[in-house]
Amino acid sequence: MILTTHQLCKGFEHPLLQDINLQVAQGEVVLLLGESGSGKSTLLNLLAGMLTPDSGQIEIAGHPLHSMNDAERTRMRRRHIGFIYQHYNLIPTLTVEENLRLPLQLNNIQGVEERPFQLLERVGLLEAAQRMPASLSGGEQQRVAICRALVHSPSLILADEPTGSLDNVTARKVVDLMFEQVRALGQTLMVVSHNEALQTQVDASYRLHDGHLVPLP
Numbered sequence: 001m002i003l004t005t006h007q008l009c010k011g012f013e014h015p016l017l018q019d020i021n022l023q024v025a026q027g028e029v030v031l032l033l034g035e036s037g038s039g040k041s042t043l044l045n046l047l048a049g050m051l052t053p054d055s056g057q058i059e060i061a062g063h064p065l066h067s068m069n070d071a072e073r074t075r076m077r078r079r080h081i082g083f084i085y086q087h088y089n090l091i092p093t094l095t096v097e098e099n100l101r102l103p104l105q106l107n108n109i110q111g112v113e114e115r116p117f118q119l120l121e122r123v124g125l126l127e128a129a130q131r132m133p134a135s136l137s138g139g140e141q142q143r144v145a146i147c148r149a150l151v152h153s154p155s156l157i158l159a160d161e162p163t164g165s166l167d168n169v170t171a172r173k174v175v176d177l178m179f180e181q182v183r184a185l186g187q188t189l190m191v192v193s194h195n196e197a198l199q200t201q202v203d204a205s206y207r208l209h210d211g212h213l214v215p216l217p
């Protein structure tokens with residue numbers, strides 16, 4: 001398993017996530033649905049090591065996230081997680097190419113100098129390599145962000161409402177492209193969305209409801 005959680009619990013003023021048990025295998029694409037405020041982003045942030053659980057365990061690629069200190073969790077996140085945000089979160093002062101080189105530099109990954117260009121070509125944005133993010137449309141920025149999440153071949157890609165800022169037509173194209181690239185590269189993805197129709201495009205779907213993770217048929 002690439003991702004395992006055991007009896008994971010998290011609350012703020014009130015209990016939010018209760019006894020979350022989840023298993024995701026290498027290469028699986030998983031959809032997480034749930035009403036606004038049900039805790040979807042909180043669960044993703046726990047899996048990314050950006051929040052710590054109140055109790056329970058999280059293992060990513062066999063590494064026990066729950067028992068790591070802050071520095072270890074940051075290293076783990078950089079190396080093993082690719083994150084796709086609703087608002088793209090590209091670094092505005094770096095070119096598209098430089099944005100894609102950053103995960104490689106942070107992880108000291110060498111010998112893959114062509115990889116940013118190969119990924120940009122796959123998403124139809126090779127000509128945009130030297131442009132600044134602000135000069136790209138929202139859909140184009142999200143295609144770059146998908147490349148950034150894939151570039152260091154992380155164990156797990158987490159996407160939090162990746163099409164939430166896009167119009168319907170662009171959203172559809174971007175999400176299709178994200179699934180296509182993730183599957184072509186054999187990557188593992190967990191995507192949060194409000195779009196129930198995505199259930200037909202994934203391997204497993206869950207709904208967060210009343211603090212519990214309910215598998216959908």
Ligand SMILES: Nc1ncnc2c1ncn2[C@@H]1O[C@H](COP(=O)(O)OP(=O)(O)OP(=O)(O)O)[C@@H](O)[C@H]1O
Binds near residue numbers: 012034039
């Ligand atoms: N750091 C925090 N401190 C206090 N409360 C928080 C914190 N983070 C999240 N919450 C609360 O936890 C609940 C769940 O938030 P979360 O963002 O995980 O929901 P969500 O399912 O992703 O919602 P949406 O679909 O609207 O993005 C909300 O009531 C939110 O206010």
